[in-house]
Amino acid sequence: QQPVQSPQAVILREGEDAVINCSSSKALYSVHWYRQKHGEAPVFLMILLKGGEQKGHDKISASFNEKKQQSSLYLTASQLSYSGTYFCGTEIGGRGSTLGRLYFGRGTQLTVWP
Amino acid sequence: EAQVTQNPRYLITVTGKKLTVTCSQNMNHEYMSWYRQDPGLGLRQIYYSMNVEVTDKGDVPEGYKVSRKEKRNFPLILESPSPNQTSLYFCASSLPDRGRHEQYFGPGTRLTVT
Numbered sequence: 001q002q003p004v005q006s007p008q009a010v011i012l013r014e015g016e017d018a019v020i021n022c023s024s025s026k027a028l029y030s031v032h033w034y035r036q037k038h039g040e041a042p043v044f045l046m047i048l049l050k051g052g053e054q055k056g057h058d059k060i061s062a063s064f065n066e067k068k069q070q071s072s073l074y075l076t077a078s079q080l081s082y083s084g085t086y087f088c089g090t091e092i093g094g095r096g097s098t099l100g101r102l103y104f105g106r107g108t109q110l111t112v113w114p
Numbered sequence: 115e116a117q118v119t120q121n122p123r124y125l126i127t128v129t130g131k132k133l134t135v136t137c138s139q140n141m142n143h144e145y146m147s148w149y150r151q152d153p154g155l156g157l158r159q160i161y162y163s164m165n166v167e168v169t170d171k172g173d174v175p176e177g178y179k180v181s182r183k184e185k186r187n188f189p190l191i192l193e194s195p196s197p198n199q200t201s202l203y204f205c206a207s208s209l210p211d212r213g214r215h216e217q218y219f220g221p222g223t224r225l226t227v228t
Contacts, residue, residue, distance in 0.1 A: 002156070002173075032215065032216075041219035041220060041221055041222055042204070042219050043219070044216050044217060047215070100147075100164050100170065101162060101170065102147070102162075102172075103173065104158070104159075105156055106154060106156040107156050
C-alpha cells in the first residue's frame with residue numbers, strides 16, 4: 001500500500017528544476033505532499049484530489065494522474081530553502097476506500113547547493 | 115498561536131514500563147493521527163481518529179493504544195514498550211475541509227526503549 005517515490009535523492013544547484021514522482025498500486029482518492037527539514041516536523045505543501053487537478057504554490061506545483069495512480073511534484077528554479085526530504089502521502093479511493101488512512105512514501109532527499 | 119503540542123519531547127525508558135505520549139491541538143480539528151518515523155522507512159501511520167470516540171488502525175498499530183475522549187487530545191499509549199518501538203513519533207491534526215486532510219504536525223517525540 002505504501003506509494004513508491006523516485007528518485008530517492010536529488011542534488012541541485014540553485015536555480016535548477018527538479019521533479020519528484022509518487023506512484024501507487026491502488027486507486028487513489030488524494031495525494032498529499034509534505035517537506036521535512038532535518039530535525040523538524042513535516043510541513044504541508046499541497047493536496048490534490050482525484051480529478052487530475054494540478055496545483056501550484058509559489059514555484060512548487062504538482063499534478064495528479066488518477067488513471068495512472070501517480071503524482072509528480074515540480075520544483076522550479078530551486079532555492080536553498082527547498083532543501084529537505086519530500087514525502088508523498090496517499091489516501092486509497094474506490095472500493096475499499098479508507099479516507100483518513102494515509103500511506104506515506106519513503107521520501108526523496110533534495111539538496112540544493114549555492 | 116495555532117499549534118499541535120506533544121509531551122514529552124524526549125523519553126528514554128525500559129522495556130515493559132507503560133508510558134503515555136500526549137498530543138493536544140488548539141485548532142478545533144476533527145481529525146488526529148499518530149505516526150512513527152524510522153530511518154529509510156518514511157512515515158507510518160499508527161492510529162487515526164476522524165472525530166471524538168472514533169479511532170481506527172493505521173499501518174502499524176501493534177503494541178499501541180489510543181483514545182479520543184475529547185476533540186483536542188489524542189494520547190498514544192504504549193502498555194509494554196519494547197526496543198523495536200524506539201522511534202520518532204509525530205502527532206498530526208487536520209480540519210478536514212471537504213475531504214482535504216491538510217495536516218499540521220507536532221514537533222515530535224523521540225522515544226528510546228532499552
